[in-house]
Amino acid sequence: MRQDGRSKSEIRTVNMIPHFTKYAEGSVLIAMGDTKVICTASIEHRVPPFLRNKGKGWLAAEYSMLPRATAERTVREAAKGTRTGRTMEIQRLIGRALRAVIDLDKIGERTLWVDCDVIQADGGTRTASITGAYVAVVLALKKARDEGLITKWPVKDFLAAISVGILSKEGAVCDLCYEEDAKAEVDMNVVCTGSGKFVEVQGSGEEAVFSEAQLTECLSLAKNGIRTLIEEQRAVLGDAVSFIDTAANGDGSYE
Amino acid sequence: MRQDGRSKSEIRTVNMIPHFTKYAEGSVLIAMGDTKVICTASIEHRVPPFLRNKGKGWLAAEYSMLPRATAERTVREAAKGTRTGRTMEIQRLIGRALRAVIDLDKIGERTLWVDCDVIQADGGTRTASITGAYVAVVLALKKARDEGLITKWPVKDFLAAISVGILSKEGAVCDLCYEEDAKAEVDMNVVCTGSGKFVEVQGSGEEAVFSEAQLTECLSLAKNGIRTLIEEQRAVLGDAVSFIDTAANGDGSYE
Amino acid sequence: MRQDGRSKSEIRTVNMIPHFTKYAEGSVLIAMGDTKVICTASIEHRVPPFLRNKGKGWLAAEYSMLPRATAERTVREAAKGTRTGRTMEIQRLIGRALRAVIDLDKIGERTLWVDCDVIQADGGTRTASITGAYVAVVLALKKARDEGLITKWPVKDFLAAISVGILSKEGAVCDLCYEEDAKAEVDMNVVCTGSGKFVEVQGSGEEAVFSEAQLTECLSLAKNGIRTLIEEQRAVLGDAVSFIDTAANGDGSYE
Amino acid sequence: MRQDGRSKSEIRTVNMIPHFTKYAEGSVLIAMGDTKVICTASIEHRVPPFLRNKGKGWLAAEYSMLPRATAERTVREAAKGTRTGRTMEIQRLIGRALRAVIDLDKIGERTLWVDCDVIQADGGTRTASITGAYVAVVLALKKARDEGLITKWPVKDFLAAISVGILSKEGAVCDLCYEEDAKAEVDMNVVCTGSGKFVEVQGSGEEAVFSEAQLTECLSLAKNGIRTLIEEQRAVLGDAVSFIDTAANGDGSYE
Amino acid sequence: MRQDGRSKSEIRTVNMIPHFTKYAEGSVLIAMGDTKVICTASIEHRVPPFLRNKGKGWLAAEYSMLPRATAERTVREAAKGTRTGRTMEIQRLIGRALRAVIDLDKIGERTLWVDCDVIQADGGTRTASITGAYVAVVLALKKARDEGLITKWPVKDFLAAISVGILSKEGAVCDLCYEEDAKAEVDMNVVCTGSGKFVEVQGSGEEAVFSEAQLTECLSLAKNGIRTLIEEQRAVLGDAVSFIDTAANGDGSYE
């Protein structure tokens, strides 16, 4: 039994409010327990220099935390004048994960800007950001399709992410809250598609190591949690679901 | 008649959700029409170097906008590595305004950090930030008092802010939305206390000038709007209201 | 009676040396008492990106203090690698004030760069900068007109600025020196045109508040001081005076 | 058969020159094929602020590439004034990996600075950095022990890293050179201990996804390659080998 | 004959106004022809970290140009957020030169801050800065001695600097104005003491080379020019002259 009463495979209550802000082409407020992230997707009608005149698009992600998203106030990166390594690593991960399921050849010379701003942080902010950002991006692309900006549907599959970890007492558990995360010996972030394929597997033991058996157990917990998250995404994506299902081999079933 | 049907003295619908985030000592989500700002107040148990060992506290404010708070995506200040002049000016204004009604001798060697993060911007973000930040600060100080951190009540009066402006067609109007702001010839931001005194008056004509009569009309509209805002603050501040009223000469009435 | 023997409405001795440096299109050394500022106006034959191909010009201002303009040596902003909020706020104010009386449609696709470098600071550096910068800009534009670079006279009116403040003992006074400024309860900066209209009114009480009556008294002192400053500007502007008078409805009289 | 004639499980020729520079407490030049990295370990007799007065040490890593380590000259990060996300991510990985096998409680209040400077880059620079940095750190700690600076041996196990990837034609291969890396669909970096436990598993498909079976195959190739690397480390570490073997349960055998 | 009628060994008209600003402990406005520099010396009652608790002082110099000191407006270094290599090189030179004649053991744990701000630049700004900075420093130290802050006189000798150069037509000339400097094949900056010793010799041919004979001729011109400058310094230094003469072996004669 975990500190908040969940079983080891149980994820926290997920809540997504689509169209959370009025200007972004796509937006969602995602809550996984007390972790809350505003995700927006913006469409810019140009690409970075290295892609110009190649007829394809780009997707870039940025991640940030409000100063008081955390128990202690964090200094703003704008005040320091530079972004931390942690921020850089997270926004690279978000962008890479999303690009795995978006066919950028189909959006023209445009950039999808994904912004994940953490309002409240209780563990798993990077995976909640990916899960929410996917929804924001799909909503933005659905709008672009409805307006005739794009003619071919670029989203190849569903995508969600979850954290798993190994605690000394509870063993492997899924979707760690901050307190669990702080004491975990092994920390893993897993990103999967709707068809159950891996997009990212990042496992790390800061002061510990892990065996192949432990890795296998963690990955199984992760896949299970991601399956639930994708069901939640389906519930808020409305019309766009059928487009994705069609792109993902006609059924979009999870594995 | 204004574009959204309001009279010239009418402010937009105000909505404040106190205790919006769980970690900050005080927090509120303030909405004035489509302008939405998360305001938090944090108590740090030390002061900046220039105040050390003087037995008094400090209040510092920071202001930021999410990239997609605006119709076009704005580049993050953390990405540019520097804050714009506009941001600097606004956060100096917020801090200065709040310090006018907080007796910093009564909070000990602590810093009140005020963070105003604009989620959605439709004009008047700096004045909404001040009105919301005041609520967050009072909630934080009430909590500090309840926990015995401070023993003397430091808030001397209510405080709220509003924008007024002069349009070529409509004349002087109160609480401009973005579209009105963009075409205003004169732009004014006014901060008042609950007793109707001025804390800040900032009037500026970018490509126009204004007479003393116009200034007087604007200030009258501003005072009227601020009176309404302070009523809204009273409604969400609960127990803290009586502390403020007592500090403000026993009645706290507006003028 | 004030500490330096002035009456409450009396401004300090003003001294302006036009053509102070040889390269700038317009320049002046302005002294208001011990406050001394070198103001230059430079004409650059291009505009910032947001104005390109619109056939109109721009005016941008920068403000800085020599490290030893102050009683204690101040660290250079170039050494810190960033400009303070105070500097940003002041240079935004200078630019905005000047743009109110210059018709930028009449200078073509050019930028007027205004540089205000404080050599010695004894209070009122931002208002002295505006008063001096106006002179530098007019000299630069007169030169541009004489050389045929511009054909329509773009300066619509005179412009000057002064500080006013409220001291606990002396009450409202005009043109504060540093010592007065340091103990003022309310601090106001006012920018007016030659025809007595307001361009900027910035009043602020850091640890105090002020009433409408006090505001009115301050504005009256400010207008009076600005009238004197504009007389001084007339004395150093030579031929350009008649151009400005003509643009300001044939007489250029102050109210 | 791969482009350079290697089998899919074969790693490139490894060459390590210990004591490559004269000032660092430990240093090595590691070459894996054409990838060449200078790794140094420095002992600083203080710890970062967050660890002060806790009686334990810290290990921090930095990574950089000479401008002409690459086929096209890269702009120096010192010239840009900021480090890229890639650099940040890599140096965080190197530090985290090494901390997994160093017992920082046993080095006192000291910081082990690990510097990995890539002289020539032909794929796998981050894994070569980890493998080389481990050697530099052990040499530095052996020296510290010989000099009596530390009394308990802090290195708990061997540590090395390798890249694996999935190519469309060749399938899963071990230790990719730059050309292979550029066309790999899935890219994986694996860090293991001498006892065959995982320290880090980072698998990522930028425009592709991967199955659990593919992950398993990659991990097997990685473990195999790392076994060879650890044999090379043994050959250059001299006396220190027996200390590590003793710490790693008396034998230090690989799985 | 040179373009401005000077002989090859003739320096431009020198003018120094001591006590130019009121706050600095020592200050001077130096003009060499149209090159004008405000030099101030400030005494700070602490030293940089590397000198703490060693009972000796430090001297640091900073150099800057007003944006419109030059024919074309230069971007401020504070706006760029970084200082150019040229600025860094010049301020290192100024500091090093002055430290050669100041005995820092005699000023206690204090820092002499030297600020050289170029108001107008017509060649030779770095050498004019050194010549003027020397005067500012002596005035500041004389004041410190008069006030009893220091008891031993720390200035060991006079110090001044001049530029020399080789032009294709005129040959070697002394004290180049901007136009001469722009076409010089060899550019030399020389700093000497009152007793005719070298403190700095920096000779450089950007697209040319120079022989030992040419070097000798240049150095002779430089020494001659510096002799004249030191006479000018004597004229403005008043009482301090005898202190310096005494320190410089009783006579202070040049060579």
Place this chain on the structure above:
Amino acid sequence: MRQDGRSKSEIRTVNMIPHFTKYAEGSVLIAMGDTKVICTASIEHRVPPFLRNKGKGWLAAEYSMLPRATAERTVREAAKGTRTGRTMEIQRLIGRALRAVIDLDKIGERTLWVDCDVIQADGGTRTASITGAYVAVVLALKKARDEGLITKWPVKDFLAAISVGILSKEGAVCDLCYEEDAKAEVDMNVVCTGSGKFVEVQGSGEEAVFSEAQLTECLSLAKNGIRTLIEEQRAVLGDAVSFIDTAANGDGSYE
């Protein structure tokens, strides 16, 4: 006799390994005693903005030290986000020196990027950088000529650099190691061509001064040392030697 047994005119053992790295157009590892620098020359097919469309090329140099090139670890400039004044000064010197013997009109609109990365520092890193960079540049240009990129030979003469200094005990000595450099009263860096002309003479006494006789003695030692260095350059430059000799008046003899 010097501390390492050398005579006052004797330089340390020089060792140059040409073609040290595989990607750069030209590269060398130069060792002067324990000072070791990797020098590379890269050809970029464009020029900086100020030279565009003028049909001539540019040469730019960058200099850096590995953190542990020194006895104590130095903080990386990329970590500080800015380059020190020392670095700026050195890379300006390297670039200026090389441009004196390269005819940039003959390389077309290209930039020669010279990178000097100090692996190990034992005094004289800037002069070793110049001597090595010259070799790297000649190798790169020889390759460019062999490939037909350039048709006219742009290298006008040999170029090398050495340090000289004056020690209180030993007097003037050539090619100082770190320990000698640290105690030198006068420090000089001299750059000469193969024909014995000066390109740069930089002499500086931080806490001392020097006479013309001392300068002359130092320059003589420098020329002598440089003669030896140029012999070493000849030995590693192969075919390119005859091109340089031809350009340098048919013989390339030293003085």
